[in-house]
Amino acid sequence: xxxxxxxxxxxxxxxxxxxxxxxxxxxxxxxxxxxxxxxxxxxxxxxxxxxxxxxxxxxxxxxxxxxxxxxxxxxxxxxxxxxxxxxxxxxxxxxxxxxxxxxxxxxxxxxxxxxxxxxxxxxxxxxxxxxxxxxxxxxxxxxxxxxxxxxxxxxxxxxxxxxxxxxxxxxxxxxxxxxxxxxxxxxxxxxxxxxxxxxxxxxxxxxxxxxxxxxxxxxxxxxxxxxxxxxxxxxxxxxxxxxxxxxxxxxxxxxxxxxxxxxxxxxxxxxxxxxxxxxxxxxxxxxxxxxxxxxxxxxxxxxxxxxxxxxxxxxxxxxxxxxxxxxxxxxxxxxxxxxxxxxxxxxxxxxxxxxxxxxxxxxxxxxxxxxxxxxxxxxxxxxxxxxxxxxxxxxxxxxxxxxxxxxxxxxxxxx
Numbered sequence: 001x002x003x004x005x006x007x008x009x010x011x012x013x014x015x016x017x018x019x020x021x022x023x024x025x026x027x028x029x030x031x032x033x034x035x036x037x038x039x040x041x042x043x044x045x046x047x048x049x050x051x052x053x054x055x056x057x058x059x060x061x062x063x064x065x066x067x068x069x070x071x072x073x074x075x076x077x078x079x080x081x082x083x084x085x086x087x088x089x090x091x092x093x094x095x096x097x098x099x100x101x102x103x104x105x106x107x108x109x110x111x112x113x114x115x116x117x118x119x120x121x122x123x124x125x126x127x128x129x130x131x132x133x134x135x136x137x138x139x140x141x142x143x144x145x146x147x148x149x150x151x152x153x154x155x156x157x158x159x160x161x162x163x164x165x166x167x168x169x170x171x172x173x174x175x176x177x178x179x180x181x182x183x184x185x186x187x188x189x190x191x192x193x194x195x196x197x198x199x200x201x202x203x204x205x206x207x208x209x210x211x212x213x214x215x216x217x218x219x220x221x222x223x224x225x226x227x228x229x230x231x232x233x234x235x236x237x238x239x240x241x242x243x244x245x246x247x248x249x250x251x252x253x254x255x256x257x258x259x260x261x262x263x264x265x266x267x268x269x270x271x272x273x274x275x276x277x278x279x280x281x282x283x284x285x286x287x288x289x290x291x292x293x294x295x296x297x298x299x300x301x302x303x304x305x306x307x308x309x310x311x312x313x314x315x316x317x318x319x320x321x322x323x324x325x326x327x328x329x330x331x332x333x334x335x336x337x338x339x340x341x342x343x344x345x346x347x348x349x350x351x352x353x354x355x356x357x358x359x360x361x362x363x364x365x366x367x368x369x370x371x372x373x374x375x376x377x378x379x380x381x382x383x384x385x386x387x388x389x390x391x392x393x394x395x396x397x398x399x400x401x402x403x404x405x406x407x408x409x410x411x412x413x414x415x
Contacts, residue, residue, distance in 0.1 A: 001015070001039070001040060001041075001042050001047055001080055001081065001082045001083070001084070001085075001086070002037055002038070002039045002084070002085040002086065003032065003037060003038045003039075003049065003080075003085075003086055003087075003088060004036075004037040004085060004086070004087045004088065004100065004350075005032040005033065005034055005035060005036055005037065005038075005088055006034075006035065006087050006088065006089040006348040006349065006350075007034065007088055007089055007090050007095060008034050008090070009034055009053065009054065010031055010032070010033050010034065010054055010055060011031070011032050011051055011052065011053065011054070011088065011095070012029075012030070012031055012032075012051070012052040012053075012054065012055055012056040013029075013030055013032060013038070013049060013050065013051050013052075013088070014029050014049075014050045015040075015042060015047040015048065015049050015050075015080075016047060016048045016050075017042075017044050017046075017047065017048070018044075018045075018046035018047055018048050018078050018079040018080075019044075019046075031055050032088075035349070037085075041082065042082040043082075044082060045079075045081070045082055046078060046079030046080060046081060046082065047078060047079070047080050047082060048076060048077070048078035048079070048080070049075075049076070049077050049078060049080050049086070049088075049097060050075065050076050050077075051075050051077075051088055051095045051097075075094050075095045075096070075097070077096070077097040080097065080099070081099070081101070084099065084100075084101035084102070085100045085101045086098065086099055086100055086101075087100045087345070087348070087350060089344070089348060096344065098343070098344045098345065100345075100350060103343045103345065103350075103354075104350075104353070104354075107354055107357055107358070108120070108357065110361075111357055111358075111360075111361040114361050114362070115361070116357075116360060116361040119357075119360070120356070120357040120358075120359075120360040120361045121360045121361075121364070122360060122361050122362070122364055123364075124180075125279055125361075125362065125363060125364040126279075126364025126365070127180070127364075128209060128279045128280060128283060128364070129279035129282065129363060129364045129365065129370060130364075131212060131213075131216065131283060132212060132279055132280070132282040132283030132284075132285075132286055133282065133286075133370065133373070133374065135212060135215065135216075135283065135286035135287060135290060136282060136285070136286035136289075136374055136377050136378070137377060138290075139286060139289055139290055139293070139377075139381065140377040140378075140380055140381055143380075143381050143384045143385070143400045143401065144380060144381075144384055144400070163294065163297050163298075163301075164218055164219060164222040164238075164246070164294070200273060201273050201274075201276045201277050203263070204263040204266065204267060204273070204277065204280075204284075205277040205280035205281075207259060207260050207263045207284070208260070208263070208264070208277070208280040208281065208283050208284030208287065209280050209283060211253070211258075211260045211283075211284065211287045211291075212283040212284070212286065212287045214249065215287050215290060215291070218246055221238070221242060221246075222238060225238055225239070225242065226238075247298065250291055250294065250295050250298070251295075253291055254291070254292070254295050260284070260287075260288070261288060263284070264284050264285065264288050264321070265320075267281055267284065267324060267328070268320045268321060268323070268324030269324070271324060271327035271328040271330065271331040272331050274324060274325075274327075274328035274331070275328045275329075275331040275332035275335060276362075278328060278329070278332060278362070278363050278368075278371060279363055279364060279370075281324075281325065281328060282325070282370075282371075282374050285321045285325065285374075285378070288317070288321070289314075289317075289318065289321070289381070292314060292317065293314070293401065296310060296314070296401070296402070297402060300402060306392075306398060306401065306402055307392060308389050308392040308393050311385055311388055311389045311392065311398065311401055312389060314385060314401070315382065315385045315386065315389065318378065318381060318382055318385065319382065321378065322375060322378045322379065322382065325371065325374065325375060325378070326375060329368055329371045329372075329375075332368065333368070336354075336355055336358045336359075337351075339354075339358070340354050340355070384400040384401075385400065385401060387399075387400065388400050388401050
């Protein structure tokens with residue numbers, strides 16, 4: 001049997017055979033210092049455990065009657081399994097013993113049920129998270145790098161196909177293949193059902209993952225047609241068919257015919273739902289910001305103006321996403337903490353074990369550092385967009401959201 005002292009003080013423990021109601025035979029007698037553990041083979045299946053504050057000398061047990069000891073300083077707990085671990089912690093003036101092995105087994109079993117492995121890692125959720133972070137990082141890199149020094153590649157004709165490539169992967173690296181959408185959606189479905197038991201979050205997560213997957217495929221399509229190897233020469237623009245398909249999708253999203261943007265606005269308002277789909281939520285935010293930016297590029301190519309009002313609307317949406325993601329993170333942490341507290345493990349080292357398990361199963365990573373990174377990237381975008389707004393108000397061209405040099409290149413685009 002293993003006993004772990006999480007009381008914050010030295011305690012004295014004695015163990016007895018559980019079936020020995022009179023406790024006429026004590027198996028063990030030990031002091032356990034704070035945050036230390038004690039292990040001993042009891043020689044029988046279950047033990048009763050008595051605990052006292054501080055060091056209680058043997059004479060207190062053998063020379064004095066037990067009823068002379070302060071009853072508030074004593075607990076008798078059991079049965080405690082000889083082969084498993086138990087935690088002793090404070091409970092008011094006295095103590096309580098928590099069957100740690102049983103709690104840990106319950107949490108791990110639930111993790112496996114939701115698609116995690118023995119350590120809680122949910123590979124398909126992790127793939128979805130990585131895909132969303134790639135989209136967001138690409139957007140942040142593109143916006144941050146397009147200052148006075150940055151520019152589109154020399155001689156590049158900024159037709160729709162190249163706009164997609166430049167938006168998706170501004171460092172001119174081939175877009176990665178999209179992750180397996182079916183696997184990700186299946187993993188999200190399990191987690192959402194366990195967390196909320198409602199279909200709303202599942203539908204929203206599906207919308208986010210499908211849209212980000214579509215954007216991945218659009219990036220790969222543009223790369224294939226403009227830079228891939230095959231029969232004939234590479235194109236300088238997408239075919240009219242591919243171009244129209246993509247524009248139709250973008251317009252449907254922007255206009256609300258596709259529920260994607262409505263779903264995102266809903267998650268920004270309801271963090272208690274968004275907390276259940278954090279990786280998908282990040283994919284949705286990244287996809288939305290990409291698509292809105294690309295839509296404004298297309299409008300500019302067709303003769304529209306990019307004004308301070310244009311970017312102020314973009315910034316308002318961005319701020320709503322940042323606030324929503326931050327609140328969803330807080331809600332996620334609070335919900336996890338409530339589950340840990342329900343098992344009596346809040347505020348002690350074992351709580352961190354459960355947090356890591358919970359995080360990996362539902363988000364693909366042990367910590368929520370990825371959310372902090374996403375918020376940091378979004379905040380960098382916010383600063384760059386605000387800089388562009390200030391430039392436009394001064395009558396200067398933006399240098400992050402869009403560069404006028406692109407428009408001049410686009411004018412030379414072949415019919």
